[in-house]
Structures are given as structure tokens and as C-alpha cells.
Amino acid sequence: MAVLPVRLLPDPVLKAPTQPFDTIDDDARSVGADLLDTMSDASHSVGIAAPQIGVSARAFAVDVSGHSKADSCHGAFVLFNPVLILATNYVVGREGCMSVPDLTGNVARATEVVVQGLDMDGRLRTIEANAFEARALLHELDHVDGLLFLDRVESLSTDVFRRRRYR
Ligand SMILES: [Zn+2]
Numbered sequence: 001m002a003v004l005p006v007r008l009l010p011d012p013v014l015k016a017p018t019q020p021f022d023t024i025d026d027d028a029r030s031v032g033a034d035l036l037d038t039m040s041d042a043s044h045s046v047g048i049a050a051p052q053i054g055v056s057a058r059a060f061a062v063d064v065s066g067h068s069k070a071d072s073c074h075g076a077f078v079l080f081n082p083v084l085i086l087a088t089n090y091v092v093g094r095e096g097c098m099s100v101p102d103l104t105g106n107v108a109r110a111t112e113v114v115v116q117g118l119d120m121d122g123r124l125r126t127i128e129a130n131a132f133e134a135r136a137l138l139h140e141l142d143h144v145d146g147l148l149f150l151d152r153v154e155s156l157s158t159d160v161f162r163r164r165r166y167r
Contacts, residue, residue: 079117
């Protein structure tokens with residue numbers, strides 16, 4: 001269990017194909033624990049996917065606890081082999097990513113989703129989420145498919161913004 005360095009664009013691991021987990025064994029749980037540890041170490045992070053810690057596998061962690069834009073909140077959790085079951089009610093919102101630290105972008109995402117995956121015990125878990133948690137889930141689902149929010153913006157010239165620096 002460890003806090004791992006977050007891979008930054010243009011690291012090729014962010015775009016590499018990912019493998020599903022055959023079984024949720026100790027190796028899988030170790031990836032899950034590293035995701036949780038690395039996410040909680042980055043204080044503003046609401047999610048992280050395995051490729052961002054250099055692991056080409058289908059897993060992510062999400063935690064929108066305490067976030068002002070959150071409505072549904074399932075706390076901190078890991079999903080292995082996540083699948084999007086339902087996505088409705090698309091809304092454009094501003095998004096950022098630990099792997100693209102200097103930019104944010106306007107991305108249309110569903111605000112009501114159902115996502116299924118396996119939890120740390122290998123049990124099937126169904127997450128019904130809305131608002132900010134739905135956005136976080138969809139952002140992480142994209143990561144396991146090698147997609148970044150920059151691949152989702154309508155226009156790279158008008159929908160991408162440089163982050164303000166306060167130092
Ligand atoms: Zn991201």
C-alpha cells in the first residue's frame with residue numbers, strides 16, 4: 001500500500017490498453033489500496049484510475065466526500081472492471097485532472113448514472129450516482145479506456161482553460 005507518483009500527460013501509460021481483472025485477489029486489492037492512498041494524499045482529488053499510477057488495468061477509486069458540488073456520495077470506494085449501465089441528463093461542466101495539472105475544460109457529462117463493478121471483496125457493486133459523483137465516475141471510466149477530458153471537450157480552443165496559479 002503506497003502513495004504513488006501520478007503519471008502526467010503525455011505519459012503513454014495514460015493511453016495504453018488496459019486489462020480486466022480475472023479475480024479480485026491480493027494483487028488486485030493492492031492496486032485498489034494504492035489508488036485509495038494516492039487519491040487521499042492529493043487533497044483535492046475526487047478520483048483516480050489505475051493508468052494514472054502506471055498500472056494498465058481496469059480499476060479506479062472515487063471519493064466526493066465533502067465536495068460542495070456533490071449530491072449523491074458513496075464515500076471512498078474502488079471499482080474493478082467497471083461498466084457503465086445507464087447515463088442520462090447531460091450537462092456541461094468544468095473538469096480537471098491530476099494527470100493534466102495545468103488545464104481545465106468544459107465537458108458534457110451525464111448527471112445521472114448507474115455504474116457496476118467489483119469491490120475490494122470481489123462482490124458485484126451497483127453505484128447509482130448523480131451530479132458531481134456521476135461526473136467523477138464518468139471521468140474515471142474514461143481513464144480506464146485511455147481517454148482524458150481533453151478528448152471530450154467540444155473545442156480545444158474555446159473549451160480548455162489554463163489554471164490560475166497562486167504562487
Ligand atoms: Zn483524470
